[in-house]
Amino acid sequence: MDAIKALADPDLREAARDSLAARGSAAVGPLLEELLDETSPVRPWDIEFVLAKRIGPAAFDEVTTALAAATEEESRRRVSRVFTAFRAVGLYVNALSHPAAEVRSSAAYGIQNACSVAFGREPNPDVDYPVVIDALTPLLADPDPYVAQRAEWALTMLGPGVVERMRDVRVHGPANLRSRALTVLTAVGGEEALSPADRASVERLIRIKSLDDQAQPLDTCFTSWIAVASGDQQGIMELLGLYETRPATFALGLSVGLHDSHDGAEHGRVYVTPEVDGWTLVLGPWCNPGDPERAEDVLRVVTELSRRYGRAQAYYSGEYGDSGWLVAENGNVLRRFRASGQQDDAEYTLGEPLPEERAACVEEGITPVGDADADEEEWRELAAYLASHLAEQLGVSPLELGPHNTVRGVGAVALTPYAREHGRPNTGAYAI
Incomplete structure (x- = not known):
């Protein structure tokens, strides 16, 4: 001892x-x-x-x-x-x-x-x-x-x-x-x-589960998405250049999204929801409006989507208090903003503060962004967690989906134009 x-x-x-x-x-x-x-x-x-x-x-x-x-x-x-x-x-x-x-x-x-x-x-x-x-x-x-x-x-x-x-x-x-x-x-x-x-067995199971598939939260911790005010899933996918689309349940879309968001931001694949309360959501790191590699292309495609469908948006909501959003209507960009804590955040700012941004400030008890006496630090602390809230205010947030949402159609997993240039994503074991 x-x-x-x-x-x-x-x-x-x-x-x-x-x-x-x-x-x-x-x-x-x-x-x-x-x-x-x-x-x-x-x-x-x-x-x-x-x-x-x-x-x-x-x-x-x-x-x-x-x-x-x-x-x-x-x-x-x-x-x-x-x-x-x-x-x-x-x-x-x-x-x-x-x-x-x-x-x-x-x-x-x-x-x-x-x-x-x-x-x-x-x-x-x-x-x-x-x-x-x-x-x-x-x-x-x-x-x-x-x-x-x-x-x-x-x-x-x-x-x-x-x-x-x-x-x-x-x-x-x-x-x-x-x-x-x-x-x-x-x-x-x-x-x-x-x-x-x-393969046939898995595809059959997806088809069966899709018959009564209910919406569920699509929170991947580091969640990026595009939201389009339309149920034209096929037209949206064509405009985005998506290909090799395959039916997918919400659970499968979430599983793929979790994998792609945590393993080095896979840009080659997205999940496209069925129509949810009149909106179609495209989920995956490829949709991030504040990603230095993707920002300009996301700006372009969201603008084009808004020109065709009236309203289109893109968002990023991160686990560590960082957010970004892009809002366009009828081919015009109303607002782009990124709150990531990086020194170059200001370079991503376009347009004037949205009424919903200002309302969020009032609700939080701080001077609304855009006012002459607004505190920039207070605003950025609030903005870092605001993406999902704005998405819900302006349309539909994937982080808040559930049985209360009306779903029409079947979701899909698809490859993006990025995969054509950089290779197909690795597949793995996903929930259905």
Whole structure:
């Protein structure tokens, strides 16, 4: 115990590690007791290091037993960190059949950490990937939903070798694995990895769900959209130069939007809603009126849309307090404004403040923007969160959609002109 307590002292820590490592498995129980003592002065990661890196696999069985026995969330978290730090793939594979769900999920996570080839990582040369994939696959139907989800996540990170195994499950079963196998398959290989039968099945499901599809909020955290006062979905898509349009539910549109807004602002794809209360919305980073790369083209297409349909707008609403909007009527730009906190925000300003902007100031209790004595800093603090509010005032906001909205038609996912020049977006696993 003196050696364990010495781990808290930087001057004694290295000698304490050597002493505990020399004791081997005899030190494991006391180390775990110290780990689970939340009042201990010893940092959990110092104990983790000794157990996983210095004592190593000799501690694995006892750590596994402690993980299975842990009843409190903090205790499970601490022991799971040790468990997944061993990076012992063979031991994790064996632990996938453990009766405790916490052990199975931690084993799947340990495999993910040790074997992942995601984000450009090289395969682990000491791992037999087919064996690991075969061991994880049955957990896709684990009775504990978190274990099943963890197995799914791990499999999506094990590289292209997963594709054939998931295809085999899709064809030959067992049946209780087929649904998650499809998700893994699309996450790893995209739509291109699906068989013709699976593609037809997905398309049929979208058609069925579209029959009574209700509007739902399209909040992607970093949400950009164009709004057009018309239900002429086809004409709007033609004017925007969209192509390869395919039917999509609101859920699918949101899922695609989340993916494209969080993974480097994908400009090659958008979701086009059906008519919602007389408006059609086009969702995706390609629509951002304040994006330096897109601003002038968005200005052009919104102006053209307003010339044809009377009213057209574009918005951006960011998670971190930044907004932008563009409002045009009958071919004339009434207003463009960006509040992103960047020094060049003023370069994006066109037109005079809208009545709705001034009304928002009054509601907030500040001098309306445009008045001689208006406080610029107060206005920009308000404007940073104003995009969705203005969209709702001037038409329809995708962030406020729901069953109260009247929907006509079927939405679509489409490629943008950007995809013709820069390549097609990667496909993946999306909700329908």
